[in-house]
Amino acid sequence: MSVNVYIPTPFRHLVGNRANVRAAGVTVRDIIDDLDRQYPGFRAQLVDSSGRRARHINIYVNQVEIENLADEATELHEGDEVAVIPALAGGAPTVLTPEMVERYSRHIIMPQVGSAGQRKIIESRVLIIGAGGLGSPVALYLALAGVGTIGIVDFDVVDRSNLQRQILHQTDDIGKPKVQSARETLLAHNPNIEVVTHETPITSDNAMEIISQYDIVVNGADNFATRYLVNDACYLLKKPLVDGSILMFDGQATTYLPGKGCYRCLYPAPPPPGMVPSCAEAGVLGAMCATIGSIQATEVLKLILEIGEPLVNRLLLYDALTLEFRIVKIRRDPNCPLCGDNPTIHELIDYEAFCGAPTPHAAAPFGG
């Protein structure tokens, strides 16, 4: 029988720089012996001068320290996970507490996630643009999943008209900054995570600094200027961008990986101001936020876990009225000014000017 053994960073050089290795045996002692056979010198890292296991080394079986079990005689079963964790002065590697093991058990039980995958989720940093219709379900599901650091950018305050769809906010939150309301809701759902609030509009002046602090960005913006800004900043910083948008009964979602096409490849230029209405002008079915937002959250988790096929080079279209999902192709445009073969955009530009001044009361022919 063999089990998975999680190897922390300090020991990975011993095992070919892998985070997870297989070892055979029926007890923890067998596993260590086998690892020492496979990777000579492994046991020497775990013992002190008297040959006993060093006191700064903890060994866990399914997140329980073996001193609480039968120590090295602890018997193993198929599917068990062994982790060798040294105390570190500079911040310990992620250890799943018993509370976390229970909380995330429906993730951990799946071989595609496991405790190694759950640790990846906990160690990840995700930025969400907008704590509104899409940002709400995305943030909520990522918080529940245990994403360790969730950043939220929004400068708005909660308005009564938001409550038809923005599930991070409740009636008592009216008038409160959305990032504050969002933070309270997320921490109430999962106190293990950290929520970083950026209570500011995202602009050409701050986008690079904010986005550079995260691994993955989720777009839930409500205007074209922000969509082009976030697209450009993510490409320039080589960050994956999980995009989604909604209007009336239609939704769209896709994932942009740097170098595999971008928002500008899909929509080379924004519509003239007033030509495509906003949700405020044309309306949106609230429940659609969950459909598209949940797809975005799923994409984020797949990217973190490196599983499945991301929605790359594919645009998912959702028509709520016919309840049809379709996928069309997106290609990287060799003539794209940002990610094409001869790019002309090398830094952020003035996106308000690029998209035209907002004209909220202009006639909106697309929406009437």
Add this chain to the structure above:
Amino acid sequence: MTSTATPTVSVRLTAVLQKLTGGQKTIEASGRTVAEVFDDIEARYPGFKAQVYGPDGKPHRFVNIYLNDEDIRYTGGIDTALKAGDVLDILPALAGGQ
């Protein structure tokens, strides 16, 4: 079918475009190319082309047109030839997220 028969195709519209067609989601239209199909739609739903084409007579760059699942930018633009049973989708960019 003879080679000169004009194909009939389906054209699917997003909710924001359905105002033009009295709420119809999918319309049938005829033409040998995308441009001809749009001419046919214009004849029945005046104002359609003004929504899809810019002042330069080409489709707006924020409106994507798909033939089956392929962006017509990569198949010959509005001159792309059609055959009976093809499906066109007209998709303007959506910015809404809030």
